[in-house]
Amino acid sequence: MPMPVVHADVLIVGGGPVGLALALALGAHELSVVVVEKADPEAQLAPHYDGRASAIASASARMLRALGLAGLLDGFGCPIRSIEVAEGLHPDVLHFAAHDDEPLGIMVENRDLRAALLAAVRSSPAVRLCAPATLRRLDRHAARVEAELDDGTQIAAGVVVAADGRRSALREAAGIRIARWRYPTTALVSIVGHARPHGHVALELFYPSGPLAMLPLNDQADGGHRSAVVWSVPQAMAPGLLKLGARGLAVELRRHLGGRLGRVELAAPVSAWPLGFHHAERYHDRRLILVGDAAHGIHPIAGQGLNLGFRDAAALTQVLVEGVRAGLDPGDPAIARRYEAWRRADNSLTAFATDALARLFGISLRPIARVRRLGLGLVERLPPAKRLFASIARGTAGDLPALLKGELV
Numbered sequence: 001m002p003m004p005v006v007h008a009d010v011l012i013v014g015g016g017p018v019g020l021a022l023a024l025a026l027g028a029h030e031l032s033v034v035v036v037e038k039a040d041p042e043a044q045l046a047p048h049y050d051g052r053a054s055a056i057a058s059a060s061a062r063m064l065r066a067l068g069l070a071g072l073l074d075g076f077g078c079p080i081r082s083i084e085v086a087e088g089l090h091p092d093v094l095h096f097a098a099h100d101d102e103p104l105g106i107m108v109e110n111r112d113l114r115a116a117l118l119a120a121v122r123s124s125p126a127v128r129l130c131a132p133a134t135l136r137r138l139d140r141h142a143a144r145v146e147a148e149l150d151d152g153t154q155i156a157a158g159v160v161v162a163a164d165g166r167r168s169a170l171r172e173a174a175g176i177r178i179a180r181w182r183y184p185t186t187a188l189v190s191i192v193g194h195a196r197p198h199g200h201v202a203l204e205l206f207y208p209s210g211p212l213a214m215l216p217l218n219d220q221a222d223g224g225h226r227s228a229v230v231w232s233v234p235q236a237m238a239p240g241l242l243k244l245g246a247r248g249l250a251v252e253l254r255r256h257l258g259g260r261l262g263r264v265e266l267a268a269p270v271s272a273w274p275l276g277f278h279h280a281e282r283y284h285d286r287r288l289i290l291v292g293d294a295a296h297g298i299h300p301i302a303g304q305g306l307n308l309g310f311r312d313a314a315a316l317t318q319v320l321v322e323g324v325r326a327g328l329d330p331g332d333p334a335i336a337r338r339y340e341a342w343r344r345a346d347n348s349l350t351a352f353a354t355d356a357l358a359r360l361f362g363i364s365l366r367p368i369a370r371v372r373r374l375g376l377g378l379v380e381r382l383p384p385a386k387r388l389f390a391s392i393a394r395g396t397a398g399d400l401p402a403l404l405k406g407e408l409v
C-alpha cells in the first residue's frame with residue numbers, strides 16, 4: 001500500500017548547519033518544513049566526523065539567538081573580542097577590537113553547533129527531520145515538488161531548497177553550472193592546547209607559505225587554554241607537515257607563533273582540507289533554490305563561508321515568509337528572484353574579497369610583502385577603513401534581513 005503523502009511548504013535537502021538553521025527559521029514563522037539528510041545525525045556528532053570550529057559572525061549570532069540558540073553561544077561559544085592581523089611575526093599589527101559588548105564573532109566547535117541545531121529542529125513542531133534518508137525520486141512539476149525517500153515516504157512541497165553542500169546533486173541535476181577553481185593550498189585544521197591564555201584574540205599571521213589562523217576557544221574544564229588552528233599551506237607541503245606527527249607539528253606551530261601562546265600541544269587529530277572556490281551561475285530553477293555551499297564556497301581565510309550560508313538562510317526566510325503572507329505559492333519564481341537579487345551581491349563581494357586576500361597573501365615575493373605591510377599599516381591608521389573591515393567581519397554591512405538583526409520577520 002502506498003504511504004500517505006507528507007505535505008510541507010518547503011522541502012530542504014541537506015541537514016548541514018545551513019539547512020538546519022533555515023528549517024528552524026522557517027518553522028519559527030509557521031511554515032511547514034521537511035528536511036532530508038543522508039548522514040546519520042548521531043554519526044555527525046562523533047568527534048572525528050568534523051573536528052573543525054567556526055567563527056560565527058555577530059550578525060549570524062543574532063540570528064541563532066533569535067532562533068533560541070543562545071544556550072549554544074553563551075554555554076559553548078568563545079567570544080572574539082579582537083582580531084590581530086600581521087605579516088608573520090612582524091611588529092606592525094593591524095588590530096580590530098570590539099568597542100561595545102557585542103563581540104566581533106563567537107567561536108563554536110562544529111560538533112556543538114550541529115548538536116544544538118539538531119536538538120532545536122527536533123523540538124520544532126513545524127519541522128520534520130528525515131535522517132538518515134536519501135531521495136529515491138525528486139520531480140519538480142509546474143504546480144509542486146514531489147519526492148520519494150528510500151523508505152517509501154512520499155513528500156509534496158511548494159519548493160525544494162538545495163542545502164546539500166559543495167557537491168550539490170540537486171544543483172547538478174538542474175543543470176546549474178558553477179564557476180570553480182582550486183587553490184594550490186591545503187588547510188590543516190585542528191585544536192591546540194596552549195600554556196598562555198589567548199585573551200579572546202583571533203590571530204591571522206601571514207607567512208610566505210600561507211596564512212596561519214589561531215582562533216580562541218573556551219578553556220577546558222580543568223582551566224587548560226585552547227584555540228582552533230587553521231593553517232593554510234602549499235599542497236605539496238601538507239603531507240610532510242602531517243608526517244611530523246603531533247609533537248613535530250606543535251613545535252612548528254610554536255615557532256610560527258613566536259612563542260606568543262607559550263607551549264603548544266595538539267588537542268585533536270589534524271584534518272586536511274583541500275581548498276577551492278565555486279559560485280553557482282544562478283541560485284534558482286523551477287521550484288528549486290540553492291543556499292549555503294550548494295550555491296557558493298570560498299577560501300576559509302576570513303572564516304566567512306558558513307556565515308554567508310546563514311545570511312542566505314535569513315534572507316530566504318524573509319522572502320518566503322513575506323511572499324506566503326502576501327498570498328504567493330512558496331515556489332513562485334518572484335520569491336526565488338527576490339532571494340537571488342538580495343544575496344548575489346553580498347556573496348559575490350565576499351567571495352571576490354576572500355579570493356583576492358588569499359591570492360595577495362599567497363605571494364611570497366619580498367616587494368609584495370613590503371606592499372602588504374604598508375597596506376596593513378594604512379588600514380590601521382584609517383579609522384573609517386577599519387570600521388568597514390570590522391563590519392564585514394561581523395556580517396553587519398549592507399541591507400540586513402530581520403533575522404540578522406535578531407528579529408523575527
Ligand SMILES: Cc1cc2nc3c(=O)[nH]c(=O)nc-3n(C[C@H](O)[C@H](O)[C@H](O)COP(=O)(O)OP(=O)(O)OC[C@H]3O[C@@H](n4cnc5c(N)ncnc54)[C@H](O)[C@@H]3O)c2cc1C
Binds near residue numbers: 018133
Ligand atoms: C578548513 C575550513 C575552515 C572553515 N572555517 C569556517 C569558519 O570559521 N567560519 C565560517 O563561516 N565558515 C567556515 N568554513 C566554511 C564552512 O565549513 C561551510 O561553508 C559550511 O559547512 C557550509 O554549510 P552547508 O550546510 O551549506 O553545507 P555542508 O556543511 O556541506 O552540509 C551539507 C549537508 O548535506 C548533506 N547532503 C549532501 N548530499 C545530500 C543528499 N543528496 N541528500 C541528503 N543530504 C545530503 C550532507 O550530509 C551534509 O550534512 C570553513 C571551511 C573549511 C574547509
